[in-house]
Amino acid sequence: MNKMNKYFLSENNVPFQDYFNFGLSVDCVVFGYVGEEIKVLLVQRDAEPFLGNWALPGDLVPLDEDLADSASNVLQNLTGLENIFMEQFYTFGAVDRHPAGRVATVGYYSLVKSDNYHPIASSWVKETEWFSIKDLPKLAFDHDQILEKAVSTLKSRVKYRPVGFELLPTKFTLLELQALYEALLDYKFDKPNFRKKILSMDLLVQLDEVQANVSHRPAKLFQFDEMRYIELRKEGFAFDITVKG
Amino acid sequence: MNKMNKYFLSENNVPFQDYFNFGLSVDCVVFGYVGEEIKVLLVQRDAEPFLGNWALPGDLVPLDEDLADSASNVLQNLTGLENIFMEQFYTFGAVDRHPAGRVATVGYYSLVKSDNYHPIASSWVKETEWFSIKDLPKLAFDHDQILEKAVSTLKSRVKYRPVGFELLPTKFTLLELQALYEALLDYKFDKPNFRKKILSMDLLVQLDEVQANVSHRPAKLFQFDEMRYIELRKEGFAFDITVKG
DNA sequence: TCAAAAGTGTTCCGAATACACCCATGC
DNA sequence: GCATGGGTGTATTCGGAACACTTTTGA
Numbered sequence: 001m002n003k004m005n006k007y008f009l010s011e012n013n014v015p016f017q018d019y020f021n022f023g024l025s026v027d028c029v030v031f032g033y034v035g036e037e038i039k040v041l042l043v044q045r046d047a048e049p050f051l052g053n054w055a056l057p058g059d060l061v062p063l064d065e066d067l068a069d070s071a072s073n074v075l076q077n078l079t080g081l082e083n084i085f086m087e088q089f090y091t092f093g094a095v096d097r098h099p100a101g102r103v104a105t106v107g108y109y110s111l112v113k114s115d116n117y118h119p120i121a122s123s124w125v126k127e128t129e130w131f132s133i134k135d136l137p138k139l140a141f142d143h144d145q146i147l148e149k150a151v152s153t154l155k156s157r158v159k160y161r162p163v164g165f166e167l168l169p170t171k172f173t174l175l176e177l178q179a180l181y182e183a184l185l186d187y188k189f190d191k192p193n194f195r196k197k198i199l200s201m202d203l204l205v206q207l208d209e210v211q212a213n214v215s216h217r218p219a220k221l222f223q224f225d226e227m228r229y230i231e232l233r234k235e236g237f238a239f240d241i242t243v244k245g
Numbered sequence: 246m247n248k249m250n251k252y253f254l255s256e257n258n259v260p261f262q263d264y265f266n267f268g269l270s271v272d273c274v275v276f277g278y279v280g281e282e283i284k285v286l287l288v289q290r291d292a293e294p295f296l297g298n299w300a301l302p303g304d305l306v307p308l309d310e311d312l313a314d315s316a317s318n319v320l321q322n323l324t325g326l327e328n329i330f331m332e333q334f335y336t337f338g339a340v341d342r343h344p345a346g347r348v349a350t351v352g353y354y355s356l357v358k359s360d361n362y363h364p365i366a367s368s369w370v371k372e373t374e375w376f377s378i379k380d381l382p383k384l385a386f387d388h389d390q391i392l393e394k395a396v397s398t399l400k401s402r403v404k405y406r407p408v409g410f411e412l413l414p415t416k417f418t419l420l421e422l423q424a425l426y427e428a429l430l431d432y433k434f435d436k437p438n439f440r441k442k443i444l445s446m447d448l449l450v451q452l453d454e455v456q457a458n459v460s461h462r463p464a465k466l467f468q469f470d471e472m473r474y475i476e477l478r479k480e481g482f483a484f485d486i487t488v489k490g
Numbered sequence: 491t492c493a494a495a496a497g498t499g500t501t502c503c504g505a506a507t508a509c510a511c512c513c514a515t516g517c
Numbered sequence: 518g519c520a521t522g523g524g525t526g527t528a529t530t531c532g533g534a535a536c537a538c539t540t541t542t543g544a
Contacts, residue, residue, distance in 0.1 A: 019305040022267040024338065024349050060264040063347050067338025091336040091351050093269065093312025102308050104269050104349070106336050156405075175523075192525070193507065200505095216522040217514035242483070420496075437498070438534065445532095461495040462541035497540070506531080513524070 023103035026071045027058030027143065028086075029150035030079070032114045032130055033167040038183050039130040040147065041119060042139070043078070046126040049099050050140035054131075056147065058105065071108040078128075079112075079119050085166045086110040089153040090146075097142045109150045111166035158184050162203060162239050165224040171207060173219035174198065187243040201239065203229055268348035271316045272303030272388065273331075274395035275324070277359045277375055278412040283428050284375035285392065286364060287384070288323070291371040294344050295385030299376075301392060303350065316353040323373075324357075324364050330411045331355040334398040335391075342387045354395045356411035403429050407448060407484050410469040416452060418464035419443065432488040446484065448474055 030041040042054040057078045061070040068088075076082055086108050093104040119128040131137065133151055138144065158164050164180055178194045181187075198204065204222040211218040229239075275286040287299040302323045306315040313333075321327055331353050338349040364373040376382065378396055383389065403409050409425055423439045426432075443449065449467040456463035474484075 018308065020266050020268045020346055021308055022269045022306075022349075023265045024267045024269070061267075061338070063263065063266055064340055066340050067336065067349060070338075088336065091312065091333060093306070093315075093351065095309055095311050101265055104267075104312060104351075106338065106349075160401075173523085190507070190509085191523090192509085195524075197506085211523095213516090214522080215516040216520080217524080219523055238487070418496085435534065435536085436496090437536085440497075442533085456496095458543090459495080460543040461493080462497080462543095464496055491544105493544090494542090495540100496542095498538080500537085501535085503532105503534080505533095507529080508527100509529105510527085511525080513522105515521090515523100517518105517520090 021102065023098070023101055024061045024067075025058055025103055025105040026061060026067070026074055027056040027105050027107050027146055028071060028075050028078075029056060029089075029107065029109040029147055030075065031109060031111050031150075031154060031167065032117065033180055033183070034114045034130060036179050036183060037132045037134070038167075039114075040133055040136075040150075041079075041128060042131055042137075043121070043128050044126040045124070045140060047124050052126075053140040054129075054137045055140035056143045057125075057128075060103070067106060071106070075108075075110060078122050078125070079117065081112060081117065084110045084112060085163070087157075090149050092142060092146060094142065105146070107146050107150060109154060111163060113167065113169055155184060159241050159243075160239055162224065162229060171209065171221040171223055173211060173221060175219060177222075181241060185241070185243055197241070201232075203232070203239075266347065268343070268346055269306045269312075270303055270348050270350040271306060271312065271319055272301040272350050272352050272391055273316060273320050273323075274301060274334075274352065274354040274392055275320065276354060276356050276395075276399060276412065277362065278425055278428070279359045279375060281424050281428060282377045282379070283412075284359075285378055285381075285395075286324075286373060287376050287382070288366070288373050289371040290369070290385055292369055297371075298385040299374075299382045300385035301388045302370075302373075305348070312351060316351070320353075320355060323367050323370075324362065326357065326362065329355045329357060330408070332402075335394050337387060337391055339387065350391070352391050352395060354399060356408060358412065358414055400429060404486050404488075405484055407469065407474060416454065416466040416468055418456060418466060420464060422467075426486060430486070430488055442486070446477075448477070448484075 032039045032041065041057065043057050045051055045053050045055055057074060059074045061067060065073070071086055071088070072084075075084060075086065087110070089107050089109055091104060091106045095102065097103065097105070121128050136147070139147065154163070164177070164184060167180060168176060174195055175191070177198065178189055178191065182189060203225055205225045207221045207223055209221045211221070277284045277286065286302065288302050290296055290298050290300055302319060304319050306312060310318070316331055316333070317327075320329060320331065332355070334352050334354055336349060336351045340347065342348065342350070366373050381392070384392065399408070409422070409429060412425060413421060419440055420436070422443065423434055423436065427434060448470055450470045452466045452468055454466045456466070
């Protein structure tokens with residue numbers, strides 16, 4: 001027994017080494033926005049257990065890799081994307097959540113712009129697919145629960161942080177932004193009021209561009225001003241899209 | 246090698262078993278409210294590493310214990326308290342965060358009523374003490390970082406959920422509640438307006454009791470109405486104590 | 491009677507709401 | 518012209534902020 005064991009001994013006197021048999025994994029909930037719907041990227045397993053089942057992209061963390069790095073790496077290996085907004089939301093650690101041993105998993109979610117996103121199926125994955133969060137299959141392991149937690153976390157965070165902009169293409173119209181928020185929060189906003197509120201926040205830059213080839217008045221295109229956001233946060237600015245109680 | 250390894254193999258082909266050498270721990274940030282100050286319970290280590298240093302109460306998770314149970318058990322072993330509001334806030338998994346091996350730790354915070362709380366030092370702890378979150382010692386491991394994250398999480402959650410009531414004695418006056426929120430949010434509220442706002446939420450029950458032995462007009466005592474809160478949440482009610490931007 | 495804190499009422503202002511209306515484009 | 522969605526202006530309402538005031542107790 002290692003001399004260090006005493007600092008970690010529980011009442012029941014389990015020796016130190018017995019504690020070091022955990023597996024640690026990360027599971028990524030990748031949100032996208034396609035066709036006015038919030039989607040999530042799932043992978044189909046090509047192996048037991050849960051062969052053929054849909055699951056969240058995830059993997060075991062190597063012993064020599066930081067947790068946050070591991071999350072980025074899993075996403076990158078699976079999707080080829082780098083520098084994606086990514087945030088930890090919850091850790092799941094039920095004893096029997098994994099049939100192969102004791103594995104705790106840390107959930108991360110990310111938001112990607114669907115227009116420059118091209119998923120690549122990795123070795124143990126049969127295929128990848130976007131699913132609407134309103135029409136999900138039964139998932140492997142406890143991934144249903146993980147996904148549900150990710151969705152509720154996203155819905156609550158989106159009200160107080162401009163995470164939503166990550167889901168849209170770089171250039172977007174105000175009505176596209178409104179439709180996104182309506183999908184995220186499941187709430188209809190009044191068009192003039194939504195415009196006023198968003199524009200008064202001073203977070204958008206209006207571009208010298210408009211929509212093309214639309215059979216109605218073309219909308220002006222906007223861009224999220226990240227520098228301005230960082231500055232406003234320093235001043236204690238609170239992004240706040242709340243829905244009527 | 247286990248047949249299951251292929252489902253978890255990374256690009257670099259590390260075999261399955263090598264992943265299962267993690268330790269998993271929980272660290273508890275126990276908040277209290279004493280003398281109009283937000284305090285946190287720390288323990289002084291009686292052993293290497295970090296002998297003599299203050300640290301968060303925490304312990305390794307046994308392989309056969311659920312994560313959430315482990316958090317309660319650590320708190321109970323250390324404090325004797327049961328059924329305490331307890332919430333996970335973040336998981337820390339840097340490679341070198343623990344000198345004894347690769348240990349990821351899951352942070353939980355809890356809020357306790359100081360009037361019925363009596364900490365008991367456990368075996369590997371020299372003593373326990375409440376520290377104001379405005380005057381903290383240097384902590385062992387990466388506990389500074391964990392505590393900082395807990396504080397920022399508490400400060401943001403307290404605005405949208407009535408967690409604050411957990412810190413007060415069962416019966417309290419409105420000005421005590423106000424002082425608590427002022428300490429939590431580091432903001433001075435206007436007395437009449439704070440009263441109006443809190444009372445309009447319909448979350449408090451006014452008792453037939455007043456303060457005793459005070460050399461001024463005695464304040465009415467109130468109690469948090471948890472049933473009412475659960476009901477209001479169902480209707481989509483949003484508890485909201487926001488401070489001026 | 492005075493100090494100290496409890497508790498109330500009222501005005502003012504700005505933000506959110508509701509809603510009516512005009513504009514630009516393709517067909 | 519007209520359908521379609523883009524975009525603007527305004528009256529009203531509601532809640533928050535500010536602040537002056539009265540009440541009740543102990544000493």
